[in-house]
Amino acid sequence: MPGFTLELDEDQKTLQTWLHEFATDVIRPAAAEWDEREQTPWPIIQEAARAGIYSVDLFASAREDQTGLSLPITMEELFWGDAGIGLAIVGTTLAAAGVVANGTVEQIVEWVPAMFGTQTDVKLGALAVSEPGAGSDVSAMKTTAVYDGASDEWVLNGVKTWITNGGIADVHVVVAAVDPALKARGQASFVVGAEFTGRGLSQGQKFKKHGVRASHTAEVVLSDLRIPGSCLLGGKDKLDERLARARERLSTGGIDGSSGTRSQAAMATFEASRPSVGAQAVGIARAAYEYSLDYAKDRVQFGRPIVENQGIAFMLADMKTRLDAARLLVWRAAWMGRNNVPYTSGEGSMSKLFAGEAAVDITEKAIQILGGNGYTRDYPVERWHRDAKIYTIFEGTSEIQRLIISRAISGHKIA
Numbered sequence: 001m002p003g004f005t006l007e008l009d010e011d012q013k014t015l016q017t018w019l020h021e022f023a024t025d026v027i028r029p030a031a032a033e034w035d036e037r038e039q040t041p042w043p044i045i046q047e048a049a050r051a052g053i054y055s056v057d058l059f060a061s062a063r064e065d066q067t068g069l070s071l072p073i074t075m076e077e078l079f080w081g082d083a084g085i086g087l088a089i090v091g092t093t094l095a096a097a098g099v100v101a102n103g104t105v106e107q108i109v110e111w112v113p114a115m116f117g118t119q120t121d122v123k124l125g126a127l128a129v130s131e132p133g134a135g136s137d138v139s140a141m142k143t144t145a146v147y148d149g150a151s152d153e154w155v156l157n158g159v160k161t162w163i164t165n166g167g168i169a170d171v172h173v174v175v176a177a178v179d180p181a182l183k184a185r186g187q188a189s190f191v192v193g194a195e196f197t198g199r200g201l202s203q204g205q206k207f208k209k210h211g212v213r214a215s216h217t218a219e220v221v222l223s224d225l226r227i228p229g230s231c232l233l234g235g236k237d238k239l240d241e242r243l244a245r246a247r248e249r250l251s252t253g254g255i256d257g258s259s260g261t262r263s264q265a266a267m268a269t270f271e272a273s274r275p276s277v278g279a280q281a282v283g284i285a286r287a288a289y290e291y292s293l294d295y296a297k298d299r300v301q302f303g304r305p306i307v308e309n310q311g312i313a314f315m316l317a318d319m320k321t322r323l324d325a326a327r328l329l330v331w332r333a334a335w336m337g338r339n340n341v342p343y344t345s346g347e348g349s350m351s352k353l354f355a356g357e358a359a360v361d362i363t364e365k366a367i368q369i370l371g372g373n374g375y376t377r378d379y380p381v382e383r384w385h386r387d388a389k390i391y392t393i394f395e396g397t398s399e400i401q402r403l404i405i406s407r408a409i410s411g412h413k414i415a
């Protein structure tokens with residue numbers, strides 16, 4: 001075993017350099033345009049596919065890295081380029097993670113490549129969990145999945161909301177209630193292929209957003225959607241066993257069926273993805289820190305660069321300290337996740353919580369350092385600030401992360 005080190009190895013450095021070049025040459029120059037257009041940046045995703053960045057291989061090999069750091073490195077570089085385009089490129093990986101967390105080996109092999117498509121025929125994936133009445137409290141989910149034994153089909157009904165790539169994805173992973181009485185423990189994940197778009201699955205409202213505007217966010221409407229039995233992730237036998245255990249525990253008063261936060265089916269996906277989401281926030285924060293440091297050295301007021309004022313220099317010192325602290329929390333959680341070290345103190349949540357709030361703070365300070373320029377769309381920092389804000393909201397709000405951490409450290413039922 002090598003001794004403790006935070007030095008990246010040669011493979012990680014090569015990955016970082018390669019992605020940084022793509023972010024610099026392809027993503028950054030396109031960022032302002034796609035933010036204004038508020039559309040999926042297909043040409044950029046296609047270019048990422050041609051370069052091998054939008055691919056199963058990249059994300060699968062990043063997951064193999066024993067240190068766990070390749071995935072956060074990937075996220076940080078892409079999101080340093082631009083968060084909206086970054087999300088358009090990596091949105092599929094959340095759906096892929098949903099299949100990997102809940103599916104059989106056969107399902108993973110079939111569906112994960114189908115979400116990415118090929119270098120010349122790009123596809124997208126979407127993970128549909130949230131609903132109008134079930135955001136933080138996924139146990140309140142109303143979307144139902146009813147099994148029709150005669151045809152061996154599942155029938156799904158409900159409305160999903162705020163879904164990244166919702167309605168435009170080729171593969172939707174949908175979490176639905178099979179036994180609503182069991183709340184979170186009665187839910188299961190289903191995979192819905194492209195042939196059902198327009199045949200039971202359709203896009204509802206597309207949202208106009210504050211930030212990450214190059215990423216498509218929309219409602220997904222499921223209306224008597226009939227999918228084959230084989231689309232239940234994990235298979236029916238496993239689900240039946242799980243439901244029987246949950247019913248048994250419910251009848252003996254062992255559980256109330258409500259997790260209060262994320263459902264069982266969704267939980268595994270969200271837990272595993274938290275360090276990666278934190279790393280995205282680190283990428284945005286780093287972009288804002290670097291830009292404002294350069295600006296502060298160039299901009300002259302009262303006959304000297306503004307960085308020579310303690311008021312500005314100390315702000316930059318705080319930004320850099322928070323940025324590095326956020327990355328270290330992300331790397332720790334990524335290493336723990338990769339090496340199956342349990343998050344006994346909610347370390348995954350800590351990384352996402354701290355990095356998300358650091359990104360909001362750092363991008364806000366960057367606007368301050370740029371003064372009037374920072375407030376205009378001629379400069380990128382206002383966009384980075386708008387983009388950063390989503391990191392205290394999606395994939396579990398900051399309050400929900402604090403709930404998870406406080407429950408983990410106290411062992412008490414904090415509400």
Ligand SMILES: Cc1cc2nc3c(=O)[nH]c(=O)nc-3n(C[C@H](O)[C@H](O)[C@H](O)COP(=O)(O)OP(=O)(O)OC[C@H]3O[C@@H](n4cnc5c(N)ncnc54)[C@H](O)[C@@H]3O)c2cc1C
Nearest residue numbers: 127128129130135136162163164217393394395396397399
């Ligand atoms: C751009 C974007 C992309 C998204 N992508 C996806 C996606 O791909 N798939 C998907 O399924 N979902 C997605 N979401 C949904 C996202 O996960 C939810 O918005 C998020 O979980 C919060 O739910 P909510 O919006 O209903 O907020 P609410 O749950 O209504 O929360 C509102 C406020 O109340 C607070 N609150 C709620 N409960 C508690 C509590 N117990 N204690 C303290 N405070 C509490 C929250 O922290 C928040 O401040 C996306 C959202 C956005 C905006």
